[in-house]
Amino acid sequence: GAVVSQHPSRVICKSGTSVKIECRSLDFQATTMFWYRQFPKQSLMLMATSNEGSKATYEQGVEKDKFLINHASLTLSTLTVTSAHPEDSSFYICSARGQGKGTGELFFGEGSRLTVL
Amino acid sequence: DQQVKQNSPSLSVQEGRISILNCDYTNSMFDYFLWYKKYPAEGPTFLISISSIKDKNEDGRFTVFLNKSAKHLSLHIVPSQPGDSAVYFCAAAPSGNTPLVFGKGTRLSVIA
Numbered sequence: 001g002a003v004v005s006q007h008p009s010r011v012i013c014k015s016g017t018s019v020k021i022e023c024r025s026l027d028f029q030a031t032t033m034f035w036y037r038q039f040p041k042q043s044l045m046l047m048a049t050s051n052e053g054s055k056a057t058y059e060q061g062v063e064k065d066k067f068l069i070n071h072a073s074l075t076l077s078t079l080t081v082t083s084a085h086p087e088d089s090s091f092y093i094c095s096a097r098g099q100g101k102g103t104g105e106l107f108f109g110e111g112s113r114l115t116v117l
Numbered sequence: 118d119q120q121v122k123q124n125s126p127s128l129s130v131q132e133g134r135i136s137i138l139n140c141d142y143t144n145s146m147f148d149y150f151l152w153y154k155k156y157p158a159e160g161p162t163f164l165i166s167i168s169s170i171k172d173k174n175e176d177g178r179f180t181v182f183l184n185k186s187a188k189h190l191s192l193h194i195v196p197s198q199p200g201d202s203a204v205y206f207c208a209a210a211p212s213g214n215t216p217l218v219f220g221k222g223t224r225l226s227v228i229a
Contacts, residue, residue, distance in 0.1 A: 006160070034216045034217075042221060043206065043219045043220060043221040043222055044161070044206065044219045046216050046218075049216060091158070093160050093161070095160075106151070106163070106208075106217055107163065108153075108160040108161050108162070108163075109160050110159060110160045111158070111159060111160040113158060
């Protein structure tokens, strides 16, 4: 079946540095990928919709300049957390809808846990 | 305003018994509903789905029921196993390539 791979799974960085998280669809093409963030004991919150070849669509309250999304190819979307601060520490998850898998079914990456010191 | 609600944050069930997880939604445009299972520090994995044209979908030990008039769906797990202990998210979407809206999740604990 369709697989979405995310890398790195864990990253620890110093405050003020930037971190890039990659999301790849391994056996299908994804024109659209979604980035979610999960706070402790809370639901998955949609951050942005990543569209191949065009600008991402951000949800209200998500800083575009802080969370840079690039969807350069049909199998790769990246999320860059710029000038990270401790409050950016969270679990980030990407997802993509598999082709031919039925309306609505979404495949998730393994998630990336970011810790900003 | 929460469009997808899971009002029970946690549920404990004995091994072998039935687990029933509930989910309510408010948006009548939702056309497709899904359940995801999530273990700590892992991404959610798809469990089972149902489209609005059906009222029941079964896959092994998992059955999802949809009551459109009540805007309510439920996930039944029977028999429950300790490995089913996880957080279960209900999600919904209108048709098309749109993002899912998630509930806050219900933590299921299956006690041996």
